[in-house]
Amino acid sequence: MVKLAEWRGKEVFQKYGVPLPRGAVARSADEAESLTRSGAVPLPCVVKAQVLAGGRGKGGAVKFANTPDEARAAAASILGLEFKGEKVTELLLEEKLPIARELYLSFTLDRSLRLPIAIASAQGGVEIESVDDAAIERVPIHPFPGLAAYEKRRIAERLGVSGSVAKSLDRLLDALWRAFQGEDAELVEINPLAVVGEGLVALDAKVIVEDDAGFRHPEYGDIRDDRTPLEEIAREKEIAFVQLDGNIGVIANGAGLTMATLDVLKEFGGNPGVFLDLGGTDDPKKVTEAFLLMAQAKPKAVFLNIFGGVTRCDTVANGLVAAMKEVPPENRFPLVARIRGNNEKEGIEILRANGITSIPTLKESAQAVVAAAGGKA
């Protein structure tokens, strides 16, 4: 999941022909002033912090400017702000438009239906979660025929648009649908979609693209998500790594087993903070890298919980033993191991030869690691 900043989302919209306000990105107050002075951004304009969190308007991260000096002042006051944990380094400046109405429109996936779905509401400009269900139209779109004309008419009717605005909507829906498919998006959302004169303009852009389609979209490879530095390193090494507050490190394989391990640790009063999912690997080097990464997170104790399927227990044991020799003394941690499944006997024997005992049951091994981390949190 890669969430694009508004300006990047609008670049995507532009590529597919979704109508936008005239605007430009600024990274300094100087730049904001010169963009407005040169007319690249028409005045009056709006100055918006480029952060991923919502609620920018209420949070002081959106301001208006009538003159280049005001644009400079607005930019200076927003840049450097810490907005819901994100530091503001980029601004989007756009012309301020006379808005007649604000609508909502998006395409996303309906997992239960296993179909893309268009979501539309005449109540735009507020979070869609807060809109009454009856005011929201959901139109499932079959991927083979794609978005049909009658479906677009249904959306237009619910949005209460007609005439030239409806014609504008028809073209915009096609463009947004193509963006949804073409960019392998999980979500393309316009909120608000503004009625301006006889047409429509996307005032905001929320685009989330799917990680798994990365092989088709190298352009999204460098965009950082909300990852910590260690999470970023893990991503590069293709290890699933999640960091939270807590002092127990968990190395498991598979999302389900990782989460079940978390549930059991919490039950026994543990406070797991770092999760490392080996996934299916039979490369001992990857296991070693995972352990070294875990050591950098400085947990008080580590729980290795592996059920060997694709991953063989002896591979994990060998990787672990190699890692333990490389971890610097100041980063060493108490370890509780539980390895089951394919090549279990061989794995347990390798660990035993290196002074590590594998505890067979989930319950007892979880209790042991909570104790090793200093007892209940």
Added chain:
Amino acid sequence: MTVLVDGSTRVMVQGITGHQGTVHTRQMKLFGTEVVAGVTPGKAGATVEGVPVFDSVRAAVEKTNANAACIFVPAPYAKDALLESVDAGIPLAVIVTEHIPFHDMLVMYHYARSKGARIIGPNCPGIAAPGLAKVGIIPNVVFQKGRVGVISRSGTLTYEIVNGIKERGLGQSACIGLGGDPVVGTSFVDALPLFQADPETDVIVLVGEIGGTAEEDAAEYIRHHVTKPVVAYIAGRSAPPGKRMGHAGAIISRGKGTAETKLAALSQAGAKVARFPYEIPDLVAEIIAHQGRR
């Protein structure tokens, strides 16, 4: 036929010459499965683990009458592999490959459906029926023939739970690992009727995860259509909202798809709820003991 596979299942492995394809061809054969063909374009004439390799699914089916596909082909080519298998008339495809874009999977799912074929997966461990056949990668060691049916969205957690059932002295009729991707070929609601109808299954174990609404949908189905006892477990009860814990499925957002909503729905539908994986075998054993007394 118990659940989707039986003694007449003839497996074709797509991507058989890759590392995983080769390893799991061997494991499927050791399980007792008839693996009759492999497909890797450009590798016709080779044999892997004694299995003949063909250039195309069509050639493989003509020569071997394969009737189930097991797909290990890398994600960028997995869509093509599935379409090829469906077009050759193969009615069941297990897709082990992970990281297939869901936009591809939408096309794959709806195409297969339009041709009457069923997909299990992607990113899944597949299906196994002890004593009959295995299509996929679930470790052989966790199985023992018995009367417990297991349906799961997880991978290794499934192995853990199936193994726990074996260690409790019970066995399995069949186990399906559905995969945890946003779009799956077979959901809980698709799999439940197979186990409800299966004369070899007495108890159904359902293993879910946080995220999505697949378990809530399953609860609704169980309430109306399942008369066999169900034991349910949901992983991720204590996972933090908004953080992705591996699977695309395993993310909670907007208060939907939490463990609480899922467990409540399943419990109201009459399922016995396990709080931890190790409670499942005991709950199953209790139900079987009770059935024995009736």
